Amino acid sequence: MALAACQLTTGVHTTVAHLGANATSTKCCWSLMFKRDGFDELLARTDWPLRISVNRMFKCCSAVCDPGTLSEVELARSYEPFRTNESTLIIVRHGESMWNEKNLFTGCVDVPLTKKGVEEAIEAGKRISTMPLDIVYTSALVRSQMTAMLTLTQHCCQKVPIIVHNENEEAELWSQIYSDDTKNQSIPVVKAWQLNERMYGDLQGLNKQETAEVFGKEQVLRWRRTYEVRxxxxxxxxxxxxxxxxxxxxxxxxxxMAGKHVMVVAHANSLRSIIMYLDNLSPQEVINLELSTGVPMLYVYKDGKFIRRGSPAGTKEAGVYAYTSNLALYKDQMLQRTLTKL
Structure with a gap:
């Protein structure tokens, strides 16, 4: 399984020994490849994983395949987020909650995930397991936090998600970490009530179908899907x-903007709102936007603009590993060809 992870990360099906032995040659071939095709200016700023030095990537892969080769601290340090003028934004709606399952208006009521919701969160983690992450934002509701934590259990960096407690001076002081090594093995998780689900008022806890039967489908639809109606x-x-x-x-x-890679785990309506901003959607477009539970969406932030990449279908999808699908496919094809010749 670990070897498969290495193969997925590099896009090449070969042995770790083979990779390690040819690290220097491959690095040279990569540089020549980009220079020959006019990508030499891109190389300095192209983000993860094209910007990874091959030696460092092999070190990380070797550690994954043989955990005994590095300590936990060294393994954490072998995974470093990469600083360029591009950064990634991953958006995830929480997995199915117990009130989603019962078809109830949930809003700001704090209910946990179902078993299916747990599985959705884990699957989301697998889809983004090899993407860089520096910081995670969640709502203040447990279904969002459960999803974030379960997602991060699948991440290849093996860092520990730690919830930031900054509610007051005492909470901040009591939760301090005094080991730099431990900090380097952690990903901060920031809670924000502003990312909570839309507050549904008197509808919270009511069955959606029964509410439609009492008030009429059109009225309930106006409450749920009209931009300005409360x-x-x-x-x-x-x-x-x-x-x-x-x-x-x-x-x-x-x-x-600072080059950090961010994941936001929140709710259908708070994420609709953010996507409306990212994609410059009209009120009519945003009310028709559907977000599935537990499905990550990827954006690239570059030169002050957000570029929507859609949802990674899985770690085998070439587009997961670069910021344009063409560049990702080009990288995979050329790396395959280079290592075949070695």
Missing amino acids: PPNGESLEMCLKRAVTYFKDNIEPQL
């Missing part, structure tokens, strides 16, 4: 958007 004593999508997007602009976007 459910009784609840939030409209417009109100949810204001808090979620404001938080994104003030806290998450600066991380991306």
Whole structure:
């Protein structure tokens, strides 16, 4: 299984010994390949994994295939997020919750995942297991936090997700980590109520089908899918958007601007709001946007713009490993050809 992970990471089916023995030659071939095809200027700023030095990648893969070769600290250090003018944003709606399963209006009621939701979170983790991550943002609700933690258990960096407690000075002081090595093996997880699901007011806890039978399908549809209409004593999508997007602009976007790689795990409506901002959608377009539970979506942040890459289908998809599908396929084909000749 570990060898398969290495093969998926490199895009080449060969042995680890073969990879290690040819690290220097391969690195030279990569440089020549990019220079010959006019990509030499791209090489300095092309992000993960094309920018990984081959020696470092082989070190990481060898450690995965033989955990005894490196200590936990050394293994954590062999995985380092990469700093370029591009950064990644991964968006995940939480896995199925117990009230999703019962078809109830959930809103800001704090309910956990179902068994299916747990499986969806783990599958999401597998899809993004070899993508760089520096920091994770979740809502203040447990279904979002469960999803984030389960997703991170699948990540190849083997770092420990640690929830940041900054509610007050005492909480921040009591949760301090005093080991630099431990910090290097951790991924901070920041909770924010602004990323919570839309508050559905008097509808929370009601069955959606029964509510439609009482108030009529059209009225319930207006409450759920109209941009400006509020459910009784609840939030409209417009109100949810204001808090979620404001938080994104003030806290998450600066991380991306600094070259950090970010994952946001939240809810259907708070993520709809953020996607409306990222994709410049109209109110009509956003109310028709469907987000499946536990399915990651990938964006690239570059030159102040967000480029939507869609949802990685799995770790074998070439597009997961680069910022354009053509460049990813080109890299895979050329690396295969180079190692075949060695």
